[in-house]
Amino acid sequence: MAAAASSSSTESPKTTTERRGIPGAQFVEDVETYLSQAGLDVNSALGFLQERLQQYKLVEMKLLAQQRDLQAKIPDIEKCLDVVATLQAKKGTGEALIADFEVSEGIYSRARIEDNDSVCLWLGANVMLEYSREEATSLLQKNLENAKASLEVLIADLQFLRDQVTITQVTIARVYNWDVHQRRIRQTATSSTAKDS
């Protein structure tokens, strides 16, 4: 591992060393030089690369789960904003809003929402706070923007990760092919020397 890490510094223009804790995959120009620099034989090189691939896969699972959570959260926040905006609109007309709430599955109850200036927002962890309508709108907007920004960063991370996975897969294939090629050369060399003698 240490040998591979030191050789990565000589190849650094072709690798981003890491991004948010994800190590970058080193791009290999020439398989032979890579193996001699790393001081690894083919099998240990393949083993190391396979291990790296597994680590990448694990991180990918984690990031995908985070992405799914965020993608579920964003429409939720948008719905809340919708409700607050509707209350805002009703305030102008001066009439109360009548709405049907789901009390339990299949059971709805009618509620009459009088004109008022404040809304209560569920903040999570069994905490609910009362806000004025403007504060509620700005808080929800801020949450929405944060969620969207986090999602973008997450997507960029995933893309970086997938690139590293691709590079590692390609390197594994090339090391393997190089090995097969070497064996073939050695075989023809030994068979020709056998024929000569």
Place this chain on the structure above:
Amino acid sequence: MQQGPGGSETEVTWEDQQNINKFGRLNNRFHELEDEIKVAKEAIDNLEDASNELILTDEEVVRFQIGEVFAHVPKEEVETRIEEMKEVSSKNLEKLEEEKESLVAQMAELKKVLYGKFKDSINLEED
């Protein structure tokens, strides 16, 4: 999509690697887009059904879902809202379809380049 480049002759340059990476990214985004387009089409269908039902109904007040609750909204307002939502959804669908077309074009380009260099050593088809 598998990558099995460079048998014994063709070497893989950094540029090739970047092309392969780019193809992978485009392919992923393509699949995501297909799912998003499916969802958008369903949403538009639902809105169509809703507006058809609305035309048939006699009631003056319609329960319109906002967030988790059903608010009592006059029929005209509901009609307007549904029209707006249909507009937004169709525009969104158009944007997604456009992105998909551009992706397909870029992927075709990359396929040409990569198959040109690696011929049989690389497989860029769907499995």
